[in-house]
Amino acid sequence: MTRRTGRYSRSALVSAVLTATAALAIGVGAPLAVAEEPQAPTAQALADAINQGRRPAAVADSGSSSGSAGSHATVALGAGPEFSSALAAFGYGLLHPNAAPAGANDWNCRPSPERPRPVLLVHGTWMNAYDGFAYLAPRLARAGYCVFAMNHGQANPMEGGGLGPLLPGRNGVAYMEDSARQLARFVDQVLAATGAEQVDLIGHSQGGTVANQYLKFENGAPKVQRLITFGATHHGTSLLGLATLGRMITDAGIDILGFYELFVGHANIQQTVGSPFVRALGKDGDTVPGVAYTVVGSRYDEVTNPYQLTFLAAGPGATVDNITLQDGCEQDFSDHLTMMYSPRAVSIALRALDPAAQPDLVCAFNPWLIGGGGSL
Template identity: 25%
Template structure:
């Protein structure tokens, strides 16, 4: 009897094999979806809180960036940019841990370019930042900084020890994709050519004020293309 049951089971299995082989493709589990865009860390300039980024962050969210991938970071802008860079390194690590991303994109305005560049050049940031953006950054200093005080302002003055060190050698180190935007009508970055970096995609905007670089629609569209 046992032999008969074995023979019948084997015969049934052979009969079912063509049906199993013809199983529909939908029975195969779907492959994981591609990961979304990199998180963006926004870095403000001297003196303000992160609120000026709301306009740009809202646009990124409308274009598909998850709200928790848009980090409007705040820091004490009176301290040395080197100190801010160390704090920024911790913030990037927090964002990567929270989102599970491999890298972030960094969008900076004004003095925010300096601390983030220090992080990229000296604190290992080039391995964690995919795309970097400077909107009206005093990358080679601004004469306006001669009229304000404190460590950060001194570092923004043309020819400062901080800027000489930051701009020595390669201005755009690592595999990070660098881009800058400058306005011919930006009276706070003097001269406007200070924004330009060797090795970056450097763009000149329409006649915009310093703050308008964060809110202008055309600038946003170009930044979005760069970080996407």
């Protein structure tokens, strides 16, 4: 099984970051390029593609029952370089919006007896498969896992995605119910391609909440053994009280959140505390039977806050391990984004997937915002 990784020179990295900064400053960028959506491939079509040495075009598309024009998802293609810094990965992700993180989406990968379940990575709001998991994915692959990732919840401003998608690769903006259906199709495609019976899911931010929606409402539970989330908006977020205030004003009859939805997209409004989506997600409890949950929050998370809102309560037939990232490792200052570039977070994921192989957790310095131990 061949894995591809690579590294870019410092000058190329600086160029990528400057390009990203310039794009953010002027508020424009190349429009999000979404591949033409074919019909979901059958298991035989996937097998034929793999036998011929080609990546299957496992692309999910979702018409919306939520009132939008629908949304799209694409499989990330072409492995990008490994980065230890969230800022560096963000710059590369802007320039290569559909890149796969190193070690992911090798459709020739077959689960081993020691690693029987593929691991699917689900990114957060305004992110993509690459910049969400450029640090985690290659480490999972080197640990022997078959790793897969897609770009979900793609919608342009006319489809209700807000202004974020004016920048390349800013996904996870559509209705989260649609993203959960896209995840359901992708899981089925990975199972058909690999021959596995179940998968494990790792979700960051919105990705963890989308995965939970999939488990609860898209018949995902029988196909998933473990859900591992980092900074997930399981119970919404107050955004330092701003979202809570907006929800109170909206519930009082002045639709201020509906106005902001035009700019930030459907998914962001759905993740506010007390939203109809959040209430429906938690109506019958936090968990589903048969799934093991590992839920990680950071004290320095400026997006999912209070960070304790990410934690889950175990219901019948489920187990939950709620972990504060800094417990036992005060020098980890990871915020919402750099959490996925934390050595400790990676060790938590590896331990959750296989406690026998990774019994101990790593503790290392990881600075707020920058990540990567303070270097690019």
